Amino acid sequence: MSQVKILLDEAEIPANWYNVVADMPKAPAPLLGGDGKPVNPESLAAIFPPAIIEQEISRERWIPIPEPVREIYRQWRPTPMFRARRLEAALGTPAKIYYKYEGGSPAGSHKPNTSVPQAYYNRQAGVRRIATETGAGQWGSALAMAGQMFGIEVRVYMVRVSYEQKPFRRSMMEAWGAEVIASPSPRTNSGRHILAQHPDSTGSLGIAISEAVEEAATRADTNYALGSVLNHVLLHQTVIGLEAKKQFEKAGDYPDVIIACCGGGSNFGGVAFPFFADKAAGKNVRLIAVEPESCPTLTRGHYAYDSGDTAGLTPLMLMYTLGRNFVPPSIHAGGLRYHGDSPLVSQLHHEGLVEAIAVPQRATFQAGLMFSRTEGIIPAPESNHAVRVAIDEALACKRSGEGKTIFFNLSGHGNFDMAAYDSFLSGKLEDSSYPAHAIEEALAELPKVKAPGR
Ligand SMILES: *Cc1c(COP(=O)(O)O)cnc(C)c1O
Numbered sequence: 001m002s003q004v005k006i007l008l009d010e011a012e013i014p015a016n017w018y019n020v021v022a023d024m025p026k027a028p029a030p031l032l033g034g035d036g037k038p039v040n041p042e043s044l045a046a047i048f049p050p051a052i053i054e055q056e057i058s059r060e061r062w063i064p065i066p067e068p069v070r071e072i073y074r075q076w077r078p079t080p081m082f083r084a085r086r087l088e089a090a091l092g093t094p095a096k097i098y099y100k101y102e103g104g105s106p107a108g109s110h111k112p113n114t115s116v117p118q119a120y121y122n123r124q125a126g127v128r129r130i131a132t133e134t135g136a137g138q139w140g141s142a143l144a145m146a147g148q149m150f151g152i153e154v155r156v157y158m159v160r161v162s163y164e165q166k167p168f169r170r171s172m173m174e175a176w177g178a179e180v181i182a183s184p185s186p187r188t189n190s191g192r193h194i195l196a197q198h199p200d201s202t203g204s205l206g207i208a209i210s211e212a213v214e215e216a217a218t219r220a221d222t223n224y225a226l227g228s229v230l231n232h233v234l235l236h237q238t239v240i241g242l243e244a245k246k247q248f249e250k251a252g253d254y255p256d257v258i259i260a261c262c263g264g265g266s267n268f269g270g271v272a273f274p275f276f277a278d279k280a281a282g283k284n285v286r287l288i289a290v291e292p293e294s295c296p297t298l299t300r301g302h303y304a305y306d307s308g309d310t311a312g313l314t315p316l317m318l319m320y321t322l323g324r325n326f327v328p329p330s331i332h333a334g335g336l337r338y339h340g341d342s343p344l345v346s347q348l349h350h351e352g353l354v355e356a357i358a359v360p361q362r363a364t365f366q367a368g369l370m371f372s373r374t375e376g377i378i379p380a381p382e383s384n385h386a387v388r389v390a391i392d393e394a395l396a397c398k399r400s401g402e403g404k405t406i407f408f409n410l411s412g413h414g415n416f417d418m419a420a421y422d423s424f425l426s427g428k429l430e431d432s433s434y435p436a437h438a439i440e441e442a443l444a445e446l447p448k449v450k451a452p453g454r
Helices: 041-046 050-057 067-073 085-091 112-124 138-149 160-165 167-175 189-197 205-218 231-237 239-251 266-280 343-350 361-375 381-400 418-425 436-443
Strands: 016-018 062-064 081-083 096-101 129-134 153-159 179-183 257-261 286-292 302-307 316-321 355-359 405-410
Touching: 016 231, 016 239, 016 266, 041 050, 050 112, 050 231, 067 112, 081 239, 085 096, 085 361, 085 381, 096 239, 096 381, 112 138, 112 231, 129 138, 129 205, 138 153, 138 167, 153 160, 153 167, 153 205, 160 167, 160 179, 167 179, 179 205, 189 205, 231 239, 231 266, 231 343, 239 266, 239 405, 257 266, 257 381, 266 286, 266 343, 266 405, 286 343, 286 381, 316 343, 355 381, 361 381, 361 418, 381 405
Parallel strands: 096 405, 129 153, 153 179, 257 286, 257 405, 286 355
Antiparallel strands: 016 062, 081 096, 302 316
8 A cells, every 4th residue: 555666577677778769750850060961870980889870860669678788787677666655745745756766776876777788889899998978977987887897998087076076986987997087188189278278177078078089089999988968878768767667557657747857868868758658649748857057958058059079079969058168067966067968858848848947056955855854865966956846846736736646767876975965064055146158158159050951
């Protein structure tokens, strides 16, 4: 009667990933080169293995998960879904709140769901070395772990502000055998260029991506891996939503609203896309992406072609963007500090099928503390954005008397983020105001190319 955890058997780990492209009203816009012409996907072969490139452009609805990947998924999947009964009681809401918990993976977040298949496909293609970037350290640690499992050497360019604020994330990556370098670094042209202009730059994900892509493109023995944004990454993360659908079936319930925090969009896409399939078939379900007020890509950005990195080394993608030169304020939710967003999430938001909300930092920590004190788990600062909006939805139900079913993804735990909680608990944490001027400047530098046929 008072079930708290809804669990699945290991045999119920999905056999296929779900590709949302098959159910989108319009095909995704092509990647463009700097000249405004579509990029030949094969030109990506310098940095990605063939299987990843194929997934990036696939329109198949179901893509099989390789058995060796499912084998490793068993280490922490299926992840539990919880009914947040203690939080519901504390709020006094008639709403039902469910959350899925991805913090039980070895790296403590959802990111190993994609680092493992990415390492697998690289190894399959004979690649023995990968360069990547990391913000708060969650992606870097997930790839370090996966690299170790497949005998791949990993070098991580870590955004300098996190390198200094989160030394234990660095230790984690090193424990899994990766090499970690603070970005911007003097090792790459992109890094040297930034340092010449801003010697004390705190870095950004956009800059760190430039450094890793540059290294992969210029070294024959090295590939590149990205922890979010791209179609294949969102594809891999759909194991979350696919499991959740089975768990709701077991619980005899179905969500009215699905909430996830959104940086590059892989966590949001991972949990929401399998439910989008139902929405496309006529079901009434709301999908809400939550972002920080200080890096409000979906809510305040332009829907335009822009580069995925600061130096402009990646192809141009049609997405919501704040401009590739925008360096977000140093908020604690490092995983949400990205100037752009997944082209798939962006397109669905542009078409009015996905909602977006921006929330201020302090309100997210207030929500995170309430969650910690009722449900026990201390959420990652990124996940607190989803917790905030889930609580707000539940409070709206309290006012209206509606018993809605609210579902959010708890993308990771905050056990490595206690400095951020310390700052909040001691009253030092501030809301950084909306950086209107910096965003305006960065948006003025958007590439002048048009979406073909749009
Ligand atoms: C990286 C990260 C996010 C942001 O994920 P995206 O997929 O880029 O939107 C959210 N939560 C946690 C715990 C993360 O590590």
